[in-house]
Amino acid sequence: MIAYLKLFALFNILNGLVMIVAPEFWYQQTPGASATGPFNIHFVRDIGIAFLAAGSGLALGVSQKKLTANDIAFVSMVFLAGHGLLHLFEMIAMGALLNAAMRDFVLIVLPVLIAIFCLMKLERGNHTGHHKHQHSTLSSQSGQRRNSNE
DSSP: OHHHHHHHHHHHHHHHHHHHHOHHHHHHHSTTGGGGSSOOHHHHHHHHHHHHHHHHHHHHHHHOSSOBHHHHHHHHHHHHHHHHHHHHHHHHHHTOOHHHHHHHIIIIIHHHHHHHHHHHHHHHHHHHTSOGGGGOBOOHHHHHHHHHHO
């Protein structure tokens, strides 16, 4: 079971990377993708980032006996930071209008930067002994079940 989950995690990570790096290739080669509507490079890349986050979360989940709050935050940030970077890249590469750039920066990029700052402060606090309650471990029962399936 664990081997399948690791393989499935790898598949989702690779699928996400192809969607991000070669979105049109992915759209043309993936059975049924064109039946969902016209090609939209931004949405394919957004969904690719989501697949990357899902695959990362699954890989993290099957590789560790105990997951911390920071582990879960990391998986969330794979998508959120990736999505923010995608918007930032598109603004620079495509020359966004000022009002669109301000909107995307305020609604997408800035919240991610603030979240990264907060997570870094929490992590630093965990290493210095402060905010230990913020670094809680998820139920160890999931790790015990995982061991019985190996």
